[in-house]
Amino acid sequence: MSTNAIICIVIFVITLAGFATAGKRYSLTMVSLASMLAMVITGCLDPKTALGSFGNANAVLMAAMFVVAAGFNRTQFIKKLSGLICKISGGSFTKIALGYIFVSFIMIQFVPGVLPCVMLICPMAIAVCNEMKVSPSRLIFPIALTIISTAIVLPTTNMITSVAQLNGYLESYNYTAYTMTTMDYFLCRLPVVIACMLLCVFVIPKMAPDYKIEEIASGKVSTERTLSKIQEWIGVGVFVAVLVALMFQTQIGMSAWIIALLGAVIIGFSGILNTKELVESLNLNMVLLYIATLGIGSALTETGAADAIGGLLATAISSVNSNFLASLILFAVPFILTQFMMNRGVTAIFQPLYIMLSISMNVNPIGPLMLCTTACMTSFLSPLATPAIPVVMGMGHYTQKDLLRMGWIPAVVITIVCSLTVSLLYPIF
Numbered sequence: 001m002s003t004n005a006i007i008c009i010v011i012f013v014i015t016l017a018g019f020a021t022a023g024k025r026y027s028l029t030m031v032s033l034a035s036m037l038a039m040v041i042t043g044c045l046d047p048k049t050a051l052g053s054f055g056n057a058n059a060v061l062m063a064a065m066f067v068v069a070a071g072f073n074r075t076q077f078i079k080k081l082s083g084l085i086c087k088i089s090g091g092s093f094t095k096i097a098l099g100y101i102f103v104s105f106i107m108i109q110f111v112p113g114v115l116p117c118v119m120l121i122c123p124m125a126i127a128v129c130n131e132m133k134v135s136p137s138r139l140i141f142p143i144a145l146t147i148i149s150t151a152i153v154l155p156t157t158n159m160i161t162s163v164a165q166l167n168g169y170l171e172s173y174n175y176t177a178y179t180m181t182t183m184d185y186f187l188c189r190l191p192v193v194i195a196c197m198l199l200c201v202f203v204i205p206k207m208a209p210d211y212k213i214e215e216i217a218s219g220k221v222s223t224e225r226t227l228s229k230i231q232e233w234i235g236v237g238v239f240v241a242v243l244v245a246l247m248f249q250t251q252i253g254m255s256a257w258i259i260a261l262l263g264a265v266i267i268g269f270s271g272i273l274n275t276k277e278l279v280e281s282l283n284l285n286m287v288l289l290y291i292a293t294l295g296i297g298s299a300l301t302e303t304g305a306a307d308a309i310g311g312l313l314a315t316a317i318s319s320v321n322s323n324f325l326a327s328l329i330l331f332a333v334p335f336i337l338t339q340f341m342m343n344r345g346v347t348a349i350f351q352p353l354y355i356m357l358s359i360s361m362n363v364n365p366i367g368p369l370m371l372c373t374t375a376c377m378t379s380f381l382s383p384l385a386t387p388a389i390p391v392v393m394g395m396g397h398y399t400q401k402d403l404l405r406m407g408w409i410p411a412v413v414i415t416i417v418c419s420l421t422v423s424l425l426y427p428i429f
Contacts, residue, residue, distance in 0.1 A: 005303040008044040011035055012300065012340065019382065019400040028383055028393070028400065029285050032292030036299075045299035053294040057257040058115060058387045062290060063282050064260035065119035065242075066391075070281035071267035072239040073123055075232050085128050093134055094201065097142060100125050101200045104146040105193070109154045113256055116246045117147045118388045120239075122395050137211040140396035141380075141406050142200035144388055148380050149414065150193045152373075155182040166351065166369055173355050178364055188370040191421045192414055199410050207406050211397045227272060234270045238263045286394040293384040300341050323423040330354065330368050331419050335375035335411075340384045343376040350376070367426025374418045381407045 018031035036053075039045040053059070089095040104121055111117045122140055129136040152159045159182055166180045227235065242263040249256055268278055320326045338346045350372045358365035379385035381403055383393060392398065398406075 002303060004042075004044050007042050008039060008299050008303040011038050011042070011044065012296065015296065016340075016382075027285065027289075028390075029289040029292065032289050032296065032383070036292045036295035039296065039299040044303055045295055046302065049298050049302070050295045053291045053298070056291065056294055057255065059287055059291050059294075061113075061115060061257040061260050062119075062387060062391060063284075063287050064257065064264040065116060066283045066287075067264035067267055067273070067278065067281050068239060068242055068260060069119055069123040070277065071235045071264075071270075071272045073127065074227060074272050074277075075235040076227075077232065077236045079127065079131070081124065081127070083131055086131050091132065093132065093138070093205070096128060096132070097139060097201050097205055100128075100139065100143055101146050101197055104143050105150045105153075105197060108147045108151045109156045109158060110247045111243075113246070114147050114151065114386055114388045115391065116256055116260070118144050118391055120243050120246075121147070122392070126395065135208075135210045135212065137396040137398065137402075138205045138208045140392055141208055141398065141403075142204045144392040145204065145380050145407070145410060146197060146200050148386060148388060149196045149377055149410070150189075151377060152185060153189045153193050155186070159185050162373070169351055169355055170365065173352070173359065175355060175359055175365060178366055180366055180369065184366050184370065187425060188418070188422055189374065192374060192418050195413050195417050196410060199413060203409060204406050207409070208396075209398070209402050209405075231270055231272050234266065235272050238266050283391075283394055286390045289383055289390040289393075290387050293390070296340075296384060321429060323427040323429055324419060326428045327367065327371055327419040327423040328415070330371045331375045331415055331422075333375075334372050335378055335415060338376045338379040338385055339381045343379040343386050347372065347376045361428070363428050364426050367422045367428060370426070371418065371422050374414070378411060378414050381411060 012035070015031060015035040018026075018035070019028060036045065036050055040047050040050050085096065085099070089099070100121065104117070107121065108114065108117050111120070121143055125139050125143055126136040129139055152162055163180050163182055163185060170176060170178065170180070242259055245252060245254070245259045246256055249259060252259075267273055273281060320329065334346050334350045337350075351369060354368040354372050355365050358368055380389060382400065383390045383403075389403070393403070396402075
């Protein structure tokens with residue numbers, strides 16, 4: 001392991017300690033920015049890479065979606081919708097949770113991206129919780145966990161694209177004796193999805209913090225100004241248009257950040273949000289947190305830490321004779337890494353690695369690839385894991401301790417269920 005890798009790991013460990021102790025004196029954002037700066041100064045992170053994080057498409061998408069959601073929340077439609085949902089549910093929080101978890105599952109099968117999906121569903125959930133006088137912190141994390149962990153289960157465009165990508169990897173390594181299908185995805189992912197959704201409805205809300213409604217500003221609908229009828233229609237129309245455009249962005253041929261930014265610009269020019277509200281809705285604290293975590297993840301990749309872990313993994317698998325234990329190890333390594341590196345980066349590193357490992361062991365690569373894919377989707381234990389988590393922390397007012405308290409049970413359950421399912425369907429030995 002190189003000197004830079006060792007320095008990077010030391011800074012990273014200090015960063016985790018900072019996350020654990022962050023509170024009123026200093027924020028997660030400041031810890032992350034300081035960590036990224038330290039990695040630049042020590043040579044672990046290229047300054048151009050760090051600066052490039054500020055122009056990342058997801059960062060723009062995040063800020064723009066905050067504005068679109070805030071504009072939607074300013075309308076009376078969201079209040080009326082919340083009242084209707086409460087009436088239909090009979091005031092039952094469990095029924096509300098069940099409804100939103102199911103909607104989240106369906107939407108992530110079509111919307112290409114976790115972050116847009118979270119930004120579209122959570123504001124409505126917050127408004128409903130406010131209407132019911134229930135803390136939104138009990139529902140925001142379960143919704144986010146569902147969106148993060150249950151993607152790519154139904155044979156939609158998202159799954160077809162992912163299957164094509166994995167088959168492309170297999171072809172590039174001339175390992176064409178095996179071909180991934182949509183049924184492989186469905187069979188491997190379905191048990192995980194069922195377990196996850198049950199936990200999100202019946203278990204995790206009981207483990208979530210019960211912060212006071214007034215402490216969570218993300219879902220409040222301002223009553224200082226009354227919008228005109230035209231502004232009401234624009235606020236609702238932009239939100240719906242952005243949702244539909246994100247679902248069909250491939251057919252439209254427009255990037256997600258452009259769609260969201262266009263919606264935000266319309267919200268601004270229409271006067272739905274005044275200048276002060278517009279700036280506040282950007283939620284720069286969470287955007288900067290995401291930008292800093294991008295830099296940290298890049299440093300961990302650039303220093304070669306992942307490659308070193310991959311070598312140790314191959315050695316460990318070779319010494320195990322149990323299908324379940326082998327699957328557990330193959331799941332655990334990317335699962336641990338994806339809590340601290342952006343999951344797309346971990347996926348990009350480990351999918352080719354698992355194909356090479358399968359070739360060297362002359363085994364079916366579908367099982368290892370599904371373990372890797374699911375492990376990288378189980379990314380919700382820290383703000384470094386996926387762009388949606390910093391947003392969720394802001395919406396739910398969560399701390400790092402809250403994430404660990406709510407997330408450890410689903411993490412263990414998903415690990416066991418996925419490892420057991422894959423070891424039965426695609427045994428390595």
